[in-house]
Structures are given as C-alpha cells and as structure tokens.
Amino acid sequence: FEEDRSALKRLVKLIVTEPELRLIIVEATLREITTKQDLEKYYQAYKQDLEKYYEMTKQDIKELEERLRNELDYKISALRNELKAEIAGLAERVDMLYKLMLASVLGIVITLATTILLKIIP
Template sequence: MVELSADFIVGLFERDVRARRRLVELLVSEPEIRLAIVNAVLREVALKSDIEGLGGELREELEKLRREFREEFKGVRREFREGLEKVRLELRDYVNLRIGEVGDYLVKYIDGRVADLHRRIDDLGRWLRATLVAVLLTLISTVLSPLVLKILGIL
C-alpha cells in the first residue's frame, strides 16, 4: 500500500490540472471555505483609500524631492558661478600680465629701432656734411684755380 504524505498529494495536484480544478470547485462550493478564502484575499487586497493614501504620500515625497533638488541645484549653480568668477579673474590677471609683457617687449623693440634710426640719421648727417664740404672744396678749387693761375701769370 502507498503511504500518502502531504508532499505526495501536492505533487499529484501539480501534475494533474483537471484534478486541481475539481478541487478548487469543491472548495469554492462550500460557503465557509469560500468565506475564509475571500477574507484571506481581502486582507491582501489594497483598498481605494489605501491607494489614495499612498498616492498622497508619494506626492508629498515627490514634492520633498523637488525641493531638495532645487536647493541642491541652487548650491551647484552658486558654486559654479563662484568657480567661473574665480577663473575669470585669474584669466584677466593672466591676460593683463601677458599684455604687460608684450607691451614691455614692444617698448624695448621700438626704443631699439628708434635708437638705430637716430644712429643712421646721425651717420647720414655726417655723410651729408662731408659731401657738402667736398662739393664746396671742389667749387672753390674750380673757381680759385684759374684765378690763382691768372694772378701768377701762368694762364
């Protein structure tokens, strides 16, 4: 004879769909069993008021998260602006420094070019004076040579 255990019986119902349906029909047809099943199911079913309450809690939680996000975002924006301002000031200082260095370089370069120009103008002035002296001496010698020769009676 086969020993019937609860596991064995459950296994039979798991394999035989038709027998399982018949068992359910038998259980549901008994008013006391049906009431016990309905009460057990009702304990697990969420009521409309439960869902509305959860919806309200969910809305409150969402609003709280929105407020927290706004505050956090304000803080991030403030930190970003402060960092941006710091970078802007550092960049301004760097650019001013570089402009100063370039300005100093240009002043030195222009001073050197102007000094070179002065030197060349001075050289040109000396050359011009020497040329003028040579022209005057040539004119004097051209004019005075015949006079001197006439005075001496050579011409």
C-alpha cells in the same frame, strides 16, 4: 478534498449556507484586499516623497549652478589677469623696440649728417 469531489461540494454548501463561516471567509478576504483608502494613503505618501525628492533635486541643481558660476568667475578672472600681464609684457617689448628703432634712426641721421659735413668741409 482533491480526490473526493463530493466532499468538496459538501464543504462548499456548508460554507455557503452557514452565515458565520461566510462572515469569517469574507473578513479574512477583506484583510488581504487593498482598499481605496489604502491606495489613497499610499498615493499621498508617494506624492509627498516625490515632492520631497523634487525639492532636494532642485536645491542640488541650484547649488551646483552656483558652484559652477563661482568656478567660472574665478577662472575667467585668472585668465583676464594672465592676459593683462601678457599685454603689459608685450607693451614693454614694443616700447623697447621703439626706443631701439629711435636710437637707430638717430644714429643713421648723425652718420648722414657727419658724412655730408665731411663732404662739405674739406
């Protein structure tokens, strides 16, 4: 048909004038064409998949948020306990320094009193 243009023209005229051939070609063509209903069906399927993935992602985010919140609460509690222990240790050291200072002041007062008494009593 590519070399013989007149044969191609006769074939086209035959197809155009023959109702059964036209119907066969149209039906074959329609099978290959996407219809509006097909598009609607694919759109609905796509929309359902998208909604499903959206819900799954939303759930994943909630779970991640909860896990992070629990992890942060645990770490904050651990840090708080460490700080309490450190503060308690510092309080003990301050108390020990206070007692040491009190003993030193008492020693100084006794030394002064003894020195004064020794000067007064010959």
